Amino acid sequence: MGKYWPDTAHPKKSNIFWSGQGICYDRICKGSLKKGDKAGSPMVKCKLIEKRDQWVAYLEMKHKRTKSVKFTPEDHQRMKETSYSQDDVKNSIADIILTPNETWFALKKKNYTMTESFFHT
Numbered sequence: 001m002g003k004y005w006p007d008t009a010h011p012k013k014s015n016i017f018w019s020g021q022g023i024c025y026d027r028i029c030k031g032s033l034k035k036g037d038k039a040g041s042p043m044v045k046c047k048l049i050e051k052r053d054q055w056v057a058y059l060e061m062k063h064k065r066t067k068s069v070k071f072t073p074e075d076h077q078r079m080k081e082t083s084y085s086q087d088d089v090k091n092s093i094a095d096i097i098l099t100p101n102e103t104w105f106a107l108k109k110k111n112y113t114m115t116e117s118f119f120h121t
Helices: 025-029 047-068 073-081 086-098 102-112
Strands: none
Touching: none
């Protein structure tokens, strides 16, 4: 990193200096990748990195939608005056899980439900 000179392998004018045995190009530039399932298969993104990317994309989509929503002064006042206890929030979450709407039910079934055989040995 830093200013590159073709005749110098390790430039001195760098803001970051790397040292140690495990530091290499792949670790710095490909740190979010791991070996594929089979020998010789290409590198793949780590699951946690994929989940993070999905979460960021979801938040960005929500941000775009939220920017387009126009609230009335009455809406703003209602939001300021409304508060929820910790129990209210816990109960709402439990209610969503136990009695999901159609959209959540489909996602829950597709992404979060394990087959019966998963729990049997």
